[in-house]
Amino acid sequence: MTFKERQTQYIEAFDQSLAEWREHQIGDIPERLLSAMCYSLFAGGKRVRPVLLLATVDMLEGDLDEAMEFAMALEMIHTYSLIHDDLPAMDDDDLRRGRPTNHKQFDEATAILAGDALLSEAAAIMLRACRKSENKMAAIQAMEEIMEGAGARGMIAGQMEDLMASEKAGNEKLLERIQSLKTACLLTAPLVSGGILAGAPLGSLVSLREYGQCLGVCFQMVDDILDVVGSAEEMGKNPASDAKKDKLTYPAFIGLDETRKRVEQWTNWGVEALQGFGDRGWFLRDMILTLAARTK
Amino acid sequence: MTFKERQTQYIEAFDQSLAEWREHQIGDIPERLLSAMCYSLFAGGKRVRPVLLLATVDMLEGDLDEAMEFAMALEMIHTYSLIHDDLPAMDDDDLRRGRPTNHKQFDEATAILAGDALLSEAAAIMLRACRKSENKMAAIQAMEEIMEGAGARGMIAGQMEDLMASEKAGNEKLLERIQSLKTACLLTAPLVSGGILAGAPLGSLVSLREYGQCLGVCFQMVDDILDVVGSAEEMGKNPASDAKKDKLTYPAFIGLDETRKRVEQWTNWGVEALQGFGDRGWFLRDMILTLAARTK
Numbered sequence: 366m367t368f369k370e371r372q373t374q375y376i377e378a379f380d381q382s383l384a385e386w387r388e389h390q391i392g393d394i395p396e397r398l399l400s401a402m403c404y405s406l407f408a409g410g411k412r413v414r415p416v417l418l419l420a421t422v423d424m425l426e427g428d429l430d431e432a433m434e435f436a437m438a439l440e441m442i443h444t445y446s447l448i449h450d451d452l453p454a455m456d457d458d459d460l461r462r463g464r465p466t467n468h469k470q471f472d473e474a475t476a477i478l479a480g481d482a483l484l485s486e487a488a489a490i491m492l493r494a495c496r497k498s499e500n501k502m503a504a505i506q507a508m509e510e511i512m513e514g515a516g517a518r519g520m521i522a523g524q525m526e527d528l529m530a531s532e533k534a535g536n537e538k539l540l541e542r543i544q545s546l547k548t549a550c551l552l553t554a555p556l557v558s559g560g561i562l563a564g565a566p567l568g569s570l571v572s573l574r575e576y577g578q579c580l581g582v583c584f585q586m587v588d589d590i591l592d593v594v595g596s597a598e599e600m601g602k603n604p605a606s607d608a609k610k611d612k613l614t615y616p617a618f619i620g621l622d623e624t625r626k627r628v629e630q631w632t633n634w635g636v637e638a639l640q641g642f643g644d645r646g647w648f649l650r651d652m653i654l655t656l657a658a659r660t661k
Numbered sequence: 662m663t664f665k666e667r668q669t670q671y672i673e674a675f676d677q678s679l680a681e682w683r684e685h686q687i688g689d690i691p692e693r694l695l696s697a698m699c700y701s702l703f704a705g706g707k708r709v710r711p712v713l714l715l716a717t718v719d720m721l722e723g724d725l726d727e728a729m730e731f732a733m734a735l736e737m738i739h740t741y742s743l744i745h746d747d748l749p750a751m752d753d754d755d756l757r758r759g760r761p762t763n764h765k766q767f768d769e770a771t772a773i774l775a776g777d778a779l780l781s782e783a784a785a786i787m788l789r790a791c792r793k794s795e796n797k798m799a800a801i802q803a804m805e806e807i808m809e810g811a812g813a814r815g816m817i818a819g820q821m822e823d824l825m826a827s828e829k830a831g832n833e834k835l836l837e838r839i840q841s842l843k844t845a846c847l848l849t850a851p852l853v854s855g856g857i858l859a860g861a862p863l864g865s866l867v868s869l870r871e872y873g874q875c876l877g878v879c880f881q882m883v884d885d886i887l888d889v890v891g892s893a894e895e896m897g898k899n900p901a902s903d904a905k906k907d908k909l910t911y912p913a914f915i916g917l918d919e920t921r922k923r924v925e926q927w928t929n930w931g932v933e934a935l936q937g938f939g940d941r942g943w944f945l946r947d948m949i950l951t952l953a954a955r956t957k
Contacts, residue, residue, distance in 0.1 A: 394813045398821040402813070449777060454769030473750030477773065478821050481745060481780065485812035488784050492805045501797045509788045516781035517690045517698070525694040525774050 368651035372416060379415045382433050383407070383440070386490075394482070401471045401479035402486070405444045409462050413584075413656075414439040418555035420648045421573065427563025434494035435507060435562065438487035439555055442515045445483035446551075448476050450524065488512070500564070507558035514554035523547025530613050540613040541582075549581025556649075572638050576649060579635030583657050586628045589614040590621060595661065632657040664947035668712060675711045678729050679703070679736070682786075690778070697767045697775035698782070701740045705758050709880075709952075710735040714851035716944045717869065723859025730790035731803060731858065734783035735851055738811045741779035742847075744772050746820065784808070796860070803854035810850035819843025826909050836909040837878075845877025852945075868934050872945060875931030879953050882924045885910040889917060891957065928953040 383406065390399055415436035422432035451458040451466040452473060459469050468476035491508040498504035513519055523546030530539055556573040565573070593616050615624040635653040639646035679702065686695055711732035718728035747754040747762040748769060755765050764772035787804040794800035809815055819842030826835060852869040861869070889912050911920040931949040935942035 390813075395818050395821045395825075397825065398813060398818065445777075449773055452770075452773065454773060474748075474824050475821070477745055477748065477750060478817055478824075480777075481741075482813035482817045484777065484780055485808060485817060488808045489805070489812050492801060492808060495791070495801045496798070496805065501801065502792070505788060505791045505797065505801070509785070509792065512781060512784045512788060516785050517686075517694060517778035521774055521778045521781060522691050522694065525691045525771070528770050528774075529691075529693065 375416045375419045401475045414555045418559040421559030424645045425563035438491045441483040441487040445480040448480040507561040510558040511554045514550040519550035544585045548585045552581040553577030576638040579631045582631045671712045671715045697771045710851045714855045717855030720941045721859035734787045737779040737783040741776040744776040803857045806854040807850045810846040815846035831909045840881045844881045848877040849873030872934040875927045878927045
């Protein structure tokens, strides 16, 4: 099976579970709130985090049904962070994945609540999974990994520091720190929590975290590159929108060519981190190679 | 010991735990984010929810140290909901408890992130408690009770419906539903989760939930009454600010006198719900009596 085929399998299974979740909420969650939550949840996201979690649990022969609950929660957390990030008081973006952002489609108040609701629902789904789990300690630790990565010492810390930073005041070290918190935390979380759920030994968890950090840096660098060279049509958002706002980006500090070189370097480190998994690591290896090569 | 003395004991122990939490975060949470979180956390709140949880666990002779973690989480969730509620896109309030609201003291972006961070940190604290707990099932269920009460089928649902409602379109039934979701969910949560943590039988949990619902209705009705008759000085916020915005309130539907009568009725029902706990229920009984009689 090719990488593309396996990826499609994961995404289809994930989208089906998410559609089932939505069905169950009709009548329980107020219609407008559920609409706003689902508008962004089903907005054509690449499902990177769910795929990472499912692939990790699959690689380690864990329980894929249990993993699916955590995968849904992860995507909800990612989606909430995008909705709040796009708000006028934050990045003030009108377009996301080629469609109006949540507060443009609904209104600001609804977008704030939809974000809050997605974060709360992520916790609720994982707690249900914890309650049902035969290994409660592993389920709790997996959930902790995800909530820590998304929280005040993780993703939100990155967003706060990103808001405070400007190109002039910043330096490459600060940029690395921000990206590590803002992006890498929520990319290592599916890998490490997947490992925990599947009962992987500590050494494997360390390797998965290392791989996730490489993936996070690549992810951000490629995003920055595409933000400079991409077109609005290809990206589904206004290109150079980050540069316009004096955001820190890698190309701004070290140039496009050097950024491309670094992507190659981090990709290699990511592949190396998977060595201990042997052939079973093929999907995660192809994942970082594909990600590094993406053009949109 | 008088009600007031016992209440002060709970509040002092709670504030000390919260101050210790803050100490531990210095250096881990970005300074501005932690400042914004703590600005609202330490803004002179009445600590109603933590006191309810501690009192319930105390009454049922459960573990007060474990309860304290859940009490902190509850207050963080309550605080996050106030910060987001005060935002310009929501209720647009400049004053809360006599001080500038979070987005006035900091800025909108910081207030949004501080709210997100408090909700995430609440989950992180409870998960740590779950991991340490000897009865993981009870800890998970207590956390579930709290997250469900705060989530898309609880408090956030109430806020969404509240935003959509106006005095003209509304009726008393809708008002009751909104208040039940918006306020009562987060007042039953400390009682029921406290009961679960202390290992109370199902019958006691039902009684605690019933009492919490009565408390929630009283709480909201008294708030509505004070909003009409209170002064800005006494309330620490602009009086009649809800009425100005065409919000649904009890006095607007049934008048001040009838609202006062209802407060008495719901107080009696609340006291009745505690009967099964005998003398041990004295603190919770005094709690609803005090709350019904409050003038600010």
